[in-house]
Each structure stands twice: as C-alpha cells, then as structure tokens.
Amino acid sequence: MPELPDVEHFKEYLESTSLHQTVSRIEIKTRNLARGNISTSELKSLEGDRFQSAERRGKFLITNLKKNQKKLVLHFGMTGDLKYTKENEKDHKHSRITFHFSSGYKLQWLNQRKLGGVYLVSRPEDIKTIRKMGPEPFQLSEKDFLSLLEEHSRKNIKRFLMDQEIIAGIGNVYSDEILFQSGIDPRRKAKSLSEKERKNIYRKTKEVLREAVEVKIQPEKLPHFITPHRKDRECPNCGGKIKRKKIGGRSAYFCPRCQK
DNA sequence: GGTAATGTTAGACT
C-alpha cells in the first residue's frame, strides 16, 4: 500500500492509537529485519520507552521516543502496514514486529514481502535515501516544480514523478493516477510537455495526493480514480479498456484514449 | 504452475 498518502495515514493511525503508552515488550517475528540499520538487540532496547510523536518524510514514518534520543524510523516497502489490536487478538500472518503495550493493546508492523526496513537514527538524514530525497509535494511551489521538470527534461514523465530524489513520496500507483487525472500519456518525455500540461501536472499532483489522504485510501470513495489497479478495469472517464505497459521497470496502467 | 505485486538499489548498457 505504502506511498505518500498511505504513509500519511499510517502516521495518523499511529498517533491516534499508540502514543504515550509504555512499550512493555517488543516481539521480533522474523529472522532478519530486512532492510534498515537496526539490530535485534537495539530494537529490544526500546522496551520500556514510549512513542511521543510521529512525522512523515516521503514514504518513511519517523517516530520520536520519550527516553531514547534517537528516532525509530519505519519504511514499509511494497507490502507494509500497521495494525493496532487488543493483546488477545491473534497476530496477523505477516506481522514482523509487534510492539506490546502495558495497556493490553499491541501495534504490529506488517511486512509481507520483506522489502521494508526499520532504522534507529539520530537524524532522519542519517538514512541515505532520506538525505538524498527531494522536496515534499505539498511544500513544492509551481515555480520549483517547473524548474525541476526543466532540469530533468530528458526524463520520462512517469519516472520523473516516481523518482524520490526529485520529489518525495510518489510511487507507481500515484504516478499513474496523477498522469491519468492530467490526461498525459505516461510514455511522454518531460521535454515534450507544453507549459499548460506542465502546470496541469503540478496541480493534479497536489490534488490527487490530497484527495487520497483525505479519504484515507478508500478507493470506493474516489470513483473517478483509475487506481487501484485491476485487470480489465474500465476507464472511469470513457469506459475504454485500461492498458498496461512496462515503464521504468514498473507496470504503468493508463487509458490510451484519455491520455495523450 | 505462471504471473504480478503500492519499493529501493546496484551494476551494466546506451
């Protein structure tokens, strides 16, 4: 699930469920913690601490702890999620780390494919991906967006949107959605875009992400969206067939009739 | 059994 709107949702979810409670026990249910710099013993050392607050940077969820000066940072990979339940409920099948609280509840970090990661760092910038990360889309002015496009004008527009070093937080699903809402064929080069098209993509980038955050990732509330991906899905605009094509190593879904 | 999957990164190629 996890692109910017999803991680924003995880942040709000963690804030509304797990802050200020004592972590009585941390259960590590996987042999290796996949990516990240934290070791099993380092993670265990957080027992007795509390989550104080949470932030999001790109697709990363950053949590501040009460005792430990360092921040526990979660990345979700392609298949990550958070699940807060009562202690007596069975852990989810893909639960990799469980934070048990003394309140009788627990927070599970799910990661089906182990492509996510867990970090413990003094500053978020200690993580290379974050250090090199481009600006947050919501804080990006039209002027800056246009100059980024100019700077990377030889790039394919879908790759441009997905490149974390250019703009943070957009992945395969939302780049498709932005281009669908903009009526732009994902195979286009940035260079080929007119001034009008560039400004439109800028507007739609913010609009799509904002809408997705607002409805908390419930696709049924966004009937005009092309996502989530589904085979044989019809275009919500013209009813035509959605096409799939590999672009930038990923499957791009788009409507050839509506996206020029 | 085959295929694809919302992310990141290293290495090879153009």
Added chain:
DNA sequence: TAGTCTAACATTAC
C-alpha cells in the same frame, strides 16, 4: 554525465 534497463531482495495472492 544522465537516463534507462535488468536483476535482486522475499513472499505471497490470484
């Protein structure tokens, strides 16, 4: 140098 492509990571769901 910049951009693109492929493979790898690990695991499942359809």
